Amino acid sequence: MAGRAAQGPPGHPGRCAHRRRDARARDRARGGRARRGARRPDRRLRRGDGPTRRGAARRQAADERGGVRAGGAPRRGRAGLVSRPGEDATDRGAGVPARRVALRALRRAHRDDAWGSPALDAALGEAQLDARDRAFATALALDTLRREGTLDWALGQVLDRSIDDIEPDVRDVLRLGAWQIGYGRVPTRAAVSTSVELAREEVGARATGFVNGVLRALGRRWDELPWPDPSEPEGLALATGYPRWVVEAAVARFGAGARSVLEAGNAPPGATLRARPGARDALVAELRDAGLSAEPGRLHELAVRVPGADPRRLAATREGRAVTQDEASMLVVDALDARLDPHSRVLEPCAAPGGKASDLVLRGHRVVAADRHAGRVREMADLVGRLGIDLDLAVADGTTSPWRDGAFDAVLVDAPCTGLGTVRRRPELRWRRDPGDPGTLAELQRALLAAAVRSVPSGGTVCYSVCTWTAAETDEVVAWALAHLPVRLVPADGPPDAEAAHAGAVQLRPDEHDSDGMYYAVLRRE
């Protein structure tokens, strides 16, 4: 049903994002406590839509038996929305406990501003779910966070008030229910009855009628909602699950390829590890012996892909034989390493958690790894201990580099950025960025780059990288450096089809390279 006519002036995710941020701030200001007393759904919802108690009990029993309509095929993604959450998206009988885990993960993400994956890990750790229920809880929690703007828009079509005016826990129960209806291939009855039960357990009986009414109305109307035309930014934002400003930035950057980049950002990539030099095949064999489906990476000779694995639980990472790292990051280190003499003195001023700095050490360079945040430097110290490598650590602000000018042969500026190239692994990140962020971060990136150029002598090398693709943080920063700093661009190694607007710089894309959307450029001081 792609291309459903654009009608009406529904709210768009960009606006929702701001409202949500405001709402989160309000919630925090209230000490993160849920407000008392869910409001009633509108009269229309109350009049005819509430389930009878016995009916709800029957449906609940059916859910616990299987949650799938007798003879019913899974519902497919509708209204041009691609149902591709990447995790197992069907409930296949998962009951309330899996949904409770998802709700608790959302609560941590919204109330405490936790990242989605650790929030989910914590919630999973408190429950005892079998593998199938874990998979459902994971898909439900992470894809609900990912598609929050679309779910809020859809709920807004059947609500009589702003979604922000709903008590936070009830709002999250509604979002989870809406995801099951719209994306999860869960029959509406099962989605509604399990949501009602969840609301009863986690919020109180006062919320059940409201949840029941809203989700039943949504289930009836989802196919007929006035989805805007996906060839327009607002429709594309709803169809792909991004804030509108991110969609506009992607269209500005990738033109007709924007949708493909955005959709690839919705497919969780699984774990990628970096083996020690020369030890890739041994690592693959070790992981396979442990029953995992490990395979060599596609872009880098040290990369090993381990779909479905939690890298923190692997003996190889715990014992320092492997480091969790995306292949795109390995290519950044390659691009710099290719320009360096053996045993070069390298500064990484934004180095935590130490992925690239440790890679440079293992390639034989003498590295100073600094970061502005002491806690993150401590994380690097842990990594150094696990890997048993020699890496000098420092807490320092990279914009006011404490090292004398020209002290290093090379600097790798892996700058803080919007991170939009990593949304595959951080589903909620897109909702935590604002339209002003690329510009604000570009200022910091320029300051870091200027300090880096001062830290190398004439002929020294500076590699600039960011895990994003916005023009402001990539080509425009490099254009500024070429105009204002004593540097010239040196062609960087990368996949042949990954050239950025500046010939010689590299822009990786999740859709074309199945990697983080990383950008890098190599500069030489004149």
Ligand SMILES: C[S@@+](CC[C@H](N)C(=O)[O-])C[C@H]1O[C@@H](n2cnc3c(N)ncnc32)[C@H](O)[C@@H]1O
């Ligand atoms: C993209 S991460 C670096 C990732 C790291 N290079 C790696 O490969 O593991 C950016 C880092 O910059 C740090 N940072 C932010 N502002 C900084 C500043 N002004 N000076 C130094 N570090 C900064 C952040 O704490 C963060 O750890």
